[in-house]
Amino acid sequence: xxxxxxxxTSAEDAATSAGTRQPASALTVDRLxxxxxxxxxxxxxxxxxxxxxxxxxxxxRVLALVGESGCGKSVLTxxxxxxxxxxxxxxxxxxxHGPGDDLDLxxxxxxxxxxQVRGRRIGLVPQxxxxxxxxxxxxxxxxxxxxxxxxxxxxxxxxxxxAASRGDVDGLAERAGLxxxxxxxxxxxxxxxxxxxxGFALALAGEPDVLLADEPxxxxxxxxxxxxxxxxxxxxxxxxxxxxxxxxxxxxxxxxDDAAVMYAGRIVExxxxxxxxxxxxxxxxxxxxxxxxxxxxxPIPGHPPELTDVPGGCAFCARVPDPPGPPCNGxxxxxxxxxxLIAGHVPC
Amino acid sequence: MLSATDLVVGYRRGRPVLxxxxxxxxxxxxVGLAGPSGCGKSTLAxxxALxxxxxxxxxxxxxxxxxxxxxxxxxxxxxSIGVVFQQPRLAVDPRWTLDAVVRAxxxxxxxxxxxxxxxxxxxxxxxxxxxxxxxxxxxxGQLQRACLARALVLRPRYLICDEMTSMVxxxxxxxxxxxxxxxxAAGTGVLAVSHDDALLDAWADDVVRWR
Amino acid sequence: MAExxxxxxxxxxxxxxxxxxxxxxxxxxxxxARLRLxxxxxxxxxxxxxxIVVPWLWPASEQLxxxxxxxxxxxxxxxxxxxxxxxxxxxxxxxxxxxxLLVAAICAVGAITLGTAVGAVAGFxxxxxxxxxxxxxxxxxxVPHLLLGIVIVALYRGSLTAVIVSIVVTHWTTVARIVRxxxxxxxxxxxxxxxxxxxxxxxxxxxxxxxxxVAGQAALSAVLVLPHAVWHETALSFLGLGLPPHLASxxxxxxxxxxxxxxxxxxxxxxxxxxxxxxxxxxxGIAATLRDRLVPRRRxxxxx
Numbered sequence: 026x027x028x029x030x031x032x033x034t035s036a037e038d039a040a041t042s043a044g045t046r047q048p049a050s051a052l053t054v055d056r057l058x059x060x061x062x063x064x065x066x067x068x069x070x071x072x073x074x075x076x077x078x079x080x081x082x083x084x085x086r087v088l089a090l091v092g093e094s095g096c097g098k099s100v101l102t103x104x105x106x107x108x109x110x111x112x113x114x115x116x117x118x119x120x121x122h123g124p125g126d127d128l129d130l131x132x133x134x135x136x137x138x139x140x141q142v143r144g145r146r147i148g149l150v151p152q153x154x155x156x157x158x159x160x161x162x163x164x165x166x167x168x169x170x171x172x173x174x175x176x177x178x179x180x181x182x183x184x185x186x187x188a189a190s191r192g193d194v195d196g197l198a199e200r201a202g203l204x205x206x207x208x209x210x211x212x213x214x215x216x217x218x219x220x221x222x223x224g225f226a227l228a229l230a231g232e233p234d235v236l237l238a239d240e241p242x243x244x245x246x247x248x249x250x251x252x253x254x255x256x257x258x259x260x261x262x263x264x265x266x267x268x269x270x271x272x273x274x275x276x277x278x279x280x281x282d283d284a285a286v287m288y289a290g291r292i293v294e295x296x297x298x299x300x301x302x303x304x305x306x307x308x309x310x311x312x313x314x315x316x317x318x319x320x321x322x323x324p325i326p327g328h329p330p331e332l333t334d335v336p337g338g339c340a341f342c343a344r345v346p347d348p349p350g351p352p353c354n355g356x357x358x359x360x361x362x363x364x365x366l367i368a369g370h371v372p373c
Numbered sequence: 374m375l376s377a378t379d380l381v382v383g384y385r386r387g388r389p390v391l392x393x394x395x396x397x398x399x400x401x402x403x404v405g406l407a408g409p410s411g412c413g414k415s416t417l418a419x420x421x422a423l424x425x426x427x428x429x430x431x432x433x434x435x436x437x438x439x440x441x442x443x444x445x446x447x448x449x450x451x452x453s454i455g456v457v458f459q460q461p462r463l464a465v466d467p468r469w470t471l472d473a474v475v476r477a478x479x480x481x482x483x484x485x486x487x488x489x490x491x492x493x494x495x496x497x498x499x500x501x502x503x504x505x506x507x508x509x510x511x512x513x514g515q516l517q518r519a520c521l522a523r524a525l526v527l528r529p530r531y532l533i534c535d536e537m538t539s540m541v542x543x544x545x546x547x548x549x550x551x552x553x554x555x556x557x558a559a560g561t562g563v564l565a566v567s568h569d570d571a572l573l574d575a576w577a578d579d580v581v582r583w584r
Numbered sequence: 585m586a587e588x589x590x591x592x593x594x595x596x597x598x599x600x601x602x603x604x605x606x607x608x609x610x611x612x613x614x615x616x617a618r619l620r621l622x623x624x625x626x627x628x629x630x631x632x633x634x635x636i637v638v639p640w641l642w643p644a645s646e647q648l649x650x651x652x653x654x655x656x657x658x659x660x661x662x663x664x665x666x667x668x669x670x671x672x673x674x675x676x677x678x679x680x681x682x683x684x685l686l687v688a689a690i691c692a693v694g695a696i697t698l699g700t701a702v703g704a705v706a707g708f709x710x711x712x713x714x715x716x717x718x719x720x721x722x723x724x725x726x727v728p729h730l731l732l733g734i735v736i737v738a739l740y741r742g743s744l745t746a747v748i749v750s751i752v753v754t755h756w757t758t759v760a761r762i763v764r765x766x767x768x769x770x771x772x773x774x775x776x777x778x779x780x781x782x783x784x785x786x787x788x789x790x791x792x793x794x795x796x797x798v799a800g801q802a803a804l805s806a807v808l809v810l811p812h813a814v815w816h817e818t819a820l821s822f823l824g825l826g827l828p829p830h831l832a833s834x835x836x837x838x839x840x841x842x843x844x845x846x847x848x849x850x851x852x853x854x855x856x857x858x859x860x861x862x863x864x865x866x867x868x869g870i871a872a873t874l875r876d877r878l879v880p881r882r883r884x885x886x887x888x
């Protein structure tokens with residue numbers, strides 16, 4: 026235990042202590058760990074999907090969580106939506122800040138997750154939205170149904186369904202960057218980009234405070250990626266807190282206000298996006314940026330570790346021993362340095 | 374040279390996806406093909422891989438016209454063109470280990486392994502342990518590495534990369550592209566289809582941009 | 585992978601995922617499926633064992649006419665009672681079950697071999713071979729199965745081969761349909777394109793990619809065909825068209841028992857019927873569990 030370590034380790038905390046004015050938090054993830062027990066009672070192994078992850082989502086800002094595929098970043102969406110499978114165990118808290126009190130998403134009963142949280146307070150923009158649409162109904166029918174469900178009120182267990190006017194649905198489509206005419210198409214008639222925008226409109230239907238976008242750009246071409254990321258930025262501009270989970274650094278660079286880099290289930294570096302991407306401290310962040318075509322185009326050697334078998338200490342140094350830059354102190358816990366968070370490789 | 378002239382291809386009658394397209398792949402050169410989704414890039418890739426029969430137009434492989442497609446083309450001709458598909462998960466038999474996936478073309482064409490498997494799996498960074506796994510036990514990136522090794526295992530004279538990197542992360546992209554560039558330098562003609570302009574600028578010798 | 589699939593966008597899928605979270609499909613149903621498989625396999629094992637061992641221990645009693653012992657109700661000496669010719673029904677019923685099961689098993693193997701072959705060829709080749717084979721299949725299906733069976737058997741009275749052929753001919757169509765549908769979806773997959781590009785012939789693709797993928801479905805339909813075949817054979821024999829009368833089979837025994845029922849000999853009908861039903865239930869239980877297992881599972885994908 027060093028003195029520099031703080032309990033709620035998030036970049037913004039450090040920034041607050043530096044005296045910057047910060048908008049209100051919408052969601053605070055506090056040392057959240059997720060484990061999957063394989064086999065009976067974990068005898069076949071334990072997946073360390075996320076370890077001591079701390080993040081803060083603020084209204085009006087986009088936080089990009091980046092990392093290679095299989096680093097555990099997608100499990101966060103499941104955890105925050107209470108959709109982890111039965112063999113998962115969580116530790117830590119994920120507080121959804123409401124007007125009244127805070128709701129811990131890790132312990133909230135299924136009833137309140139389904140009636141108050143999913144779709145209503147947290148919207149999800151899924152990966153490959155086309156597979157999330159029913160093939161037998163038009164996009165408009167599905168969007169209208171979602172609006173009716175989400176805007177209805179619950180009274181003594183009975184849901185009074187709200188009305189969804191044509192204008193409401195068209196408005197949602199326009200906010201998601203989709204022309205209302207396209208809504209009358211069936212999912213198979215939509216291109217990947219259009220389906221993704223329908224998915225985005227579905228996520229906006231419940232007017233959520235928090236948007237989770239889980240790899241929303243995979244398989245889309247650059248123009249469509251820009252459309253999707255611009256949509257997220259527009260949602261943030263309206264006051265929504267956005268978490269963009271992606272392995273596409275170009276997309277992250279385009280819209281993120283804050284950035285967090287995840288490796289082997291842990292946050293290894295976090296801070297204001299501009300600073301992190303312009304001057305990465307952690308060798309893993311440098312490696313990711315260096316692998317981009319315009320960043321040097323050099324692959325990171327080796328493979329990320331299996332999450333069933335994460336090395337202790339600095340997991341990245343186990344993959345690439347003695348990376349260039351400041352020496353590693355072997356501590357996997359991020360510490361706050363000058364408004365940013367960095368694990369192991371603290372700059373001198 | 375692998376070339377196509379005046380191609381007309383489509384899936385539904387009366388609605389061609391490609392209409393009057395010409396392309397040439399020369400040994401040792403990499404042609405990049407960029408364009409938005411749905412513009413027919415993958416269709417052209419399938420025709421050049423001899424997997425899709427065009428409605429009209431001609432395909433020529435090393436000076437000889439190709440008249441038949443898919444399994445009707447001779448094995449020698451179709452194995453001279455390697456293909457890497459966009460979605461690695463759909464492009465491998467889910468029952469096979471990665472090792473079996475990489476070796477499949479050798480087995481199918483009854484050729485001996487002269488050390489090429491070990492050479493390629495090392496180049497794509499697949500360890501012995503990873504090679505023993507089945508597709509659902511590895512990530513998309515690791516699977517695509519196996520798919521590239523499979524495409525190269527018969528030492529094809531041409532390589533078609535159809536959106537090879539769109540499902541994988543930046544680091545794996547860099548590794549795969551570096552390997553493809555090294556086989557191109559050794560004399561293979563490459564068609565690199567992608568929607569990522571920045572990637573193609575760094576990868577291809579010249580880039581064709583559609584629409 | 586898996587976690588991403590669980591996180592579904594539309595509300596309906598959320599509900600489904602919430603059920604997953606509650607743990608029913610994974611924990612509860614898994615246990616129930618195991619129990620069902622255990623009970624089914626155990627029951628079938630006991631029945632098959634009894635059908636083999638009992639007639640082997642008392643080989644004579646099955647056909648032994650003992651006119652001092654006719655029409656005896658169940659007792660310590662004859663646990664299933666005796667029939668109008670004084671034959672011990674316990675031994676005779678189990679001998680009948682053995683014959684019925686053997687015939688059914690041969691028929692199931694025959695039906696899945698024929699069905700898989702036709703389905704795989706039709707699905708994989710497509711075009712006119714597919715159309716011809718499917719019209720043939722429709723033609724067979726258009727005739728009521730029992731009627732077709734009766735016609736075939738009536739042409740070759742009392743022959744075991746005729747019974748087997750009649751069951752195979754009427755049961756391969758289901759297998760063929762299932763296999764064809766599976767092959768149709770498989771042959772358009774990119775991994776088939778990859779194999780073609782790697783120089784594989786169509787036969788190679790069929791053997792190495794397509795058939796292994798449909799083997800599970802085919803094995804499942806074999807288990808599903810088994811109880812059907814037992815019933816079909818029973819029905820034919822009951823009508824006097826099946827196996828030769830001297831061969832004890834469940835159908836022959838029930839056919840003889842008809843007249844006894846009017847004389848109050850309930851045991852003649854009851855025990856063979858109960859064994860028939862138990863056999864059916866046991867195979868159905870196994871089939872249901874196997875079908876659940878064939879649903880693609882995501883267990884190990886979590887390890888990503």
